[in-house]
Amino acid sequence: MKEVSFTLQAGRTIALVGESGSGKSTIARMLMKLESPTRGEILLDGVPTGVRGRALGRYRSEVQMVFQDPFASLNPFHTIAHHLERPLRIHHPELSGRQVRERAEELLERVRLSPAGGFADRRPHELSGGQRQRVAIARALAPGARFIIADEPVSMLDVSIRLGVLNLLADLQREDDLGVLYITHDLATARHFSDEIMVLYKGDVVERGPADEVILNPQHEYTRTLLAAAPDPDNLGRLRDEVRAELHHTT
Incomplete structure (x- = not known):
């Protein structure tokens, strides 16, 4: 990982795009304090974050992550209510037991799992992949998150339900003025669900x-290659031909 610098603002989405091994997940792990950068700092509201x-504790209440795999990120032995009530108890100790349960059910309603009581006492294996990912989003909101790191949040879901999860994230962002770092290899969804795109290649931000500017007028050859590989009928054929011509010219 080389020098990477960006600012994630409230109410805005940055898409971090790149192929496997480009460094996307390493950035996510550093932002979640699961790994430490060898140099540089992570700031929250302009202040260096503690370790x-x-x-x-404050940092982790305000910066939360939605993991790629909704099957592995939830404990199969615990109910859905447990997954939401535990962060509420940790980060909001002032809440009574009844208030914790009410807040957990409110979160389920917010992620469109209704009636909440019907989902709260189930276990993860009783839910579909899309429903589990909605629970994971609710869990990220439970501590009072201001920033969400969404690491390939729909890549393991059926194509038919991906749009619903992404639309949910977009709705929650507007409602709560969330800052979202959307990590993906898919430039098509990055264009439609982000304000800014950063293209990562071998640990470097190359574009x-x-x-819209990055998608419609890519400047770096690697971005153009990613676009040529994307199943987007608006630009697939043209960009693929142009990239093939460039590659032929250099061989």
Whole structure:
């Protein structure tokens, strides 16, 4: 991983795009304090973030992650209610037991799992993949998150339900003024669900800019190659031909 610098603002979505091995998940793990950068800093509201104690607790309440695999990110032995009530108890100790349960059911309603009571006492294996990912999103909101790191949140879901999950994230972002880092290899969804796109290649940001500008007028050859591989009928044929011509010219 080389020098990567960006600012994630409230109410905005940045898409971090690149192929496997480009460094996307490493950035996510550093932002979640699961790995430490060898140099540089991660700032929250312009202040360096702590590595322990109250400062770390505050950071983790405000920066949450939605993992790629909705099957592995939920504990199969616990109910859906447990997955939501535990972060509520940790980050909101002032809530009574009844308030915790009510808040958990409110979160289920917010992610369109209704009636909430019908989902709260189920276990993850009783839900579909899309429903599990909605629970994971609700869990990320439970501590009071201001920023969501969404690491390939729909790549393991059926194509027919991906749009619903992405639309849910977009709705929640508008409602709560969330900042979202959307990590993906899919430039098509990056264009439609982000304000800015950063293209990552071998640990370097090789291109960045407003989503439409990066998609419609790519400047870097790697971005053009990604676009040529994307199943987007608006630009697939033209870009694929142009990239093939460039590759032929260089051989």
